[in-house]
Amino acid sequence: MTNAQLVESAGLFGKDYSTGKQGYNLAAVVLLGKDEVIRSLCPTYKTDALVRQHDTNRHDDRLVATTNLIDAYAQIAGFCRKHLPDRFLMEGDFALSPRDTIVRELVVNCLIHREFTSPFPAKVIIDNEGIRTENASRASFEGPLEPDTFSPLPKNPLIASFFVHIGLAEELGSGTRELFKNSRLYTGRDPELEEGLIFRAFVPTVPAAETVHSPLGQHTTRADEPDEAVALALKLAESAEGVRTADLANTGISRRTALRIISELVEQGKLAPQGNGRSRVYRRCPR
Template sequence: MKEKQNIEFKKSWRKEYLKTIAAFANTEGGSLYIGIDDKGDALNIKNKEKLLEDLPNIIRNHLQITPSIETENIGGKEVIKISVNKLPFPIYFNGKIFRRAGSTTQEIKNEELTNFLLAKKDKTWDSLPSEAKLDDLDSSIIEEFKELAKNKFPKILTSSNERLLKNLNLLTKEHKVTKAAVLLFGKNPQDYIISAQARVGKFKTKTDIQDTIIASGNLFQQLDTIINAIRKHINVRFEIEGIKREDVWDYPIDALREAIINSLIHRDYLSTAEIQIKIYDNKLWIWNPGRLPEQLNLEDLKQEHSSFPKNPLIASIFYYAGLIEKWGSGTTRIIDSCKAQELPEPDFKEDSGGFSITFFKDIYSQENLRKMGLNDRQIKAVRYIKKNSSINMTIFKKLEPNVTEKTLYRDLQDLKNKKIIKQIGKKKGTSYELF
């Protein structure tokens, strides 16, 4: 047994561990073991009987909950196990709210605290009423949405805009316009939610900004503005197969679109920060305020997973509009798109109170290799290594049967000197890999 999100070990009891019990109740439930060290070894507990007698009152008096308290035999020694289920209301300790994140206990603060309290009331930020009126919504955008959604809802075209908004829960029971409706269909959403926009920048270095574009308006407009801004600052080449010509961008546009939609849907709109997109010569970085939901970790994103949208009303509209497919599969499609274009796997991170995804350019594209001064044989060798991990002289000779071994050896040595490839092994066992 190891420590994890729902299990924690303590050598002995201390009052400060009440926050761990509170955190379990605020997250997914869990068990606190008293009498086990960090290695998972059971210890002898002093005054065990008295502690078993006192703990129920201590926990009830400070947290107003009654957990399960029992002894458990581990390694021939009796330890105390305090278990609590996830509770539908917030549990405070010393006026603060804590949660579990992995095997740690963390205080919930600021925007995360507001979202947590809303969730306990079965509400989300995007379902809250705004100060906007129905007249503040753009009927032409709603009509465009109807056209997009008609395949999923054929009767949607005959529905009045007001009835449609009601059916999609974009109007409250009191007939108030929700925050989701403002962001999706508002004429001027930033009048009500100032930071609900994105900033796209082209960077030469971290401090040398060459261009900045602000994407504002409703979320559909922001998506189009961001994509167009990115297209402006990345390269495209044309690949012809038979009679078909395909545009190949530095990064797959479908993957970028998916990542941007994710940032619009999952961002924390309580934050004063904007979505940020930074385009460098060798990578593209997308960041949105708001961490991953507590049910997911970064590794989960690399496989199909359940979806826990921070703004489910916004997510549902993007789904009905056909802009997202099956929920929980977006990140895997992003990874697959990059692999299909022979690009490195994107990097997912939680940083600066938000979530980021970094796309990496193919530095070994024919265009880049030619800019490095490589000849056609060298380009062929590097592209072969990229696809097959390594190359040796035997394979290189098969790729270039009309070229002498001396010339091919000179090509490889030049690539080695330029630190594009590295030599593995010696003599007949020599092969070459990317540096």
């Protein structure tokens, strides 16, 4: 097949039935286009990669990717691998790199499942706690994602299909399961994924048994769960209204902590999600 036939078979060249004209679509432009063409069609498109480990107010290192998605993936993935430790791990007779899988899944998700018309800039941030991403999304619901209960929906199917065919992605939903699996291998901890108009993902890089040193000199560990917040979540879940992530966040704890508490209570079988979108709440499971 020629290059033109390959592009057409990928759904990147087609006909606009409203005008009758044929040409490349937006997916083709952001996947393979030149920077100036992408900038003319998506002027707010960029991915900002930052390292904030010493200078937490600004950054220690930075990469701004404004090129097409294929080149942007290579740039951002290389940037993340440079700043994250690659811990040695054996599975049978083979050496594995959970770090590389985590980087691939986070960066690919941030690039292909985003809302390209939104002015919200996509971010990849590496700090002293882990690596996190933020990108605009077209969400079917708001709240934390659990690997065994969520129903994946394609945001940009042509772009996702292209990444599948070049080996950087797999079937829809498998990336979330891979992220949970490799996060547990990497640190013994689960990632935190929050769906919404802004999709947020966080993968910890500090092992569960290690102490985290905060900028204020405080020392916390994975075992130091906010017991009061857990008790409050369970109490609210027994009410007729149930509990939402926002209910815990309104009490003064961070939204990330609230997400983690609810996700862990769901995993432990103490809470069950009900409803979708903004109406999703969590109720206490029968004892």
